[in-house]
Amino acid sequence: MNSYHKGLFLIGLTLVLILGGFIYFKYTPPQATTSTTSLNNANNVPEMKDILDPSNQEKRLKAARKLVERVDVEQALEILEHSSLPHTGEGHLVVHQIGFYAYRKYGIDAILKCKDYFLYACYHGAIIEAASDQGFEAITKMTDKCKESPVRYFQCVHAAGHAIMAMWNYDLPKTLETCDSLYEKEAKFPEALSSCHNGAFMENLFGVHDWGTNKKIVRDWLSDDDPYFPCDYFGDKYQKGCWLNQAARIYQMNNGDMVKTSELCQAVENKEYVTWCMDNVARQIHPLTNGDPAKSFTLCQSAGVDWYDNCLVVNAGSFYSVGGRDQAIFICKNVPPNLKSECYQRIIGQIVSDPIDLGQKQALCQKLELPFNNQCLSGINSPGL
Numbered sequence: 001m002n003s004y005h006k007g008l009f010l011i012g013l014t015l016v017l018i019l020g021g022f023i024y025f026k027y028t029p030p031q032a033t034t035s036t037t038s039l040n041n042a043n044n045v046p047e048m049k050d051i052l053d054p055s056n057q058e059k060r061l062k063a064a065r066k067l068v069e070r071v072d073v074e075q076a077l078e079i080l081e082h083s084s085l086p087h088t089g090e091g092h093l094v095v096h097q098i099g100f101y102a103y104r105k106y107g108i109d110a111i112l113k114c115k116d117y118f119l120y121a122c123y124h125g126a127i128i129e130a131a132s133d134q135g136f137e138a139i140t141k142m143t144d145k146c147k148e149s150p151v152r153y154f155q156c157v158h159a160a161g162h163a164i165m166a167m168w169n170y171d172l173p174k175t176l177e178t179c180d181s182l183y184e185k186e187a188k189f190p191e192a193l194s195s196c197h198n199g200a201f202m203e204n205l206f207g208v209h210d211w212g213t214n215k216k217i218v219r220d221w222l223s224d225d226d227p228y229f230p231c232d233y234f235g236d237k238y239q240k241g242c243w244l245n246q247a248a249r250i251y252q253m254n255n256g257d258m259v260k261t262s263e264l265c266q267a268v269e270n271k272e273y274v275t276w277c278m279d280n281v282a283r284q285i286h287p288l289t290n291g292d293p294a295k296s297f298t299l300c301q302s303a304g305v306d307w308y309d310n311c312l313v314v315n316a317g318s319f320y321s322v323g324g325r326d327q328a329i330f331i332c333k334n335v336p337p338n339l340k341s342e343c344y345q346r347i348i349g350q351i352v353s354d355p356i357d358l359g360q361k362q363a364l365c366q367k368l369e370l371p372f373n374n375q376c377l378s379g380i381n382s383p384g385l
Contacts, residue, residue, distance in 0.1 A: 064097040073102045073113040081117045092121045099125020111142045123159035140182050149355040157192045161199020172221040175200045197241025227264050243273045247280035258302040278307045282314035293327040313343050320350045329367050344372040352379045
């Protein structure tokens with residue numbers, strides 16, 4: 001473990017939040033309902049003053065540790081999510097402390113206590129702490145705990161890819177090899193391997209764990225000249241994980257020009273790579289909506305005529321995946337009739353696999369248009385769900 005242990009402590013991050021319709025709907029979107037009570041409660045937490053102080057990151061981390069020691073993991077996560085702690089690199093680092101504590105208290109089961117707040121920071125912290133304590137084998141033990149929900153398992157293995165990359169100090173080939181050794185034989189969820197690769201390539205791009213280490217940042221696997229690197233370096237089995245992130249790199253290289261990013265993705269000769277790259281274009285557009293689903297119809301124009309519909313559907317799925325369930329439904333309600341089936345089928349799949357209780361799923365299904373509401377109800381009531 002000594003060969004990578006040094007990388008375990010590169011825990012900090014500078015997250016770059018990169019996370020144009022033929023029709024524009026005049027729509028006043030539902031305002032994001034942030035509970036005033038929740039915010040007031042969060043800001044009245046005794047540790048919150050230090051947690052929100054941007055001038056001293058070390059003080060922030062210690063305060064976060066005090067918070068989780070006092071209220072435990074799940075409540076600490078809710079307090080931080082509903083506070084004014086920014087969803088940035090520093091915020092991610094704060095929430096790592098929740099994951100560290102979760103592992104120390106709950107061991108391998110810690111990952112079941114985490115939520116996807118702050119770019120899966122609790123997952124990252126728990127996985128890194130487990131691997132530091134038990135070696136790489138602890139990662140699969142931990143992610144196996146997530147298998148009851150396919151959605152959660154994807155998140156856990158994706159987080160593992162991030163963590164492994166940090167542990168190897170941003171050595172991408174070693175990280176991918178480690179993903180292979182841990183997940184290549186996974187039979188029940190064959191996409192697990194690609195999910196781990198995906199997390200590794202994303203970590204390579206955004207460098208979410210080496211901020212604030214006072215060391216030279218290692219970025220051997222990014223190019224300022226080749227918009228398709230490192231995808232054009234690695235073999236076939238790594239292509240999906242790479243191309244599902246590559247549009248974000250192209251976007252960076254072109255100073256936030258989404259039209260140019262789309263054009264470069266579509267210029268790739270392999271059509272499957274184009275599909276993955278354009279999926280990533282749509283996911284780059286999603287954060288630009290600032291939570292307003294109506295903006296997707298305008299912003300998706302930058303994906304181009306051939307990819308506009310795909311962009312809307314991906315945006316619906318992206319809203320759902322970060323907790324914007326009503327926003328996802330809004331998009332599907334407002335897409336052209338020929339696109340409704342594809343859009344609703346995507347979010348019905350997410351509702352079915354969502355780790356929420358049956359009553360919540362039924363309420364969501366009832367919000368869908370006919371006949372999709374009945375399809376959704378049928379899906380959640382199928383045997384074994």
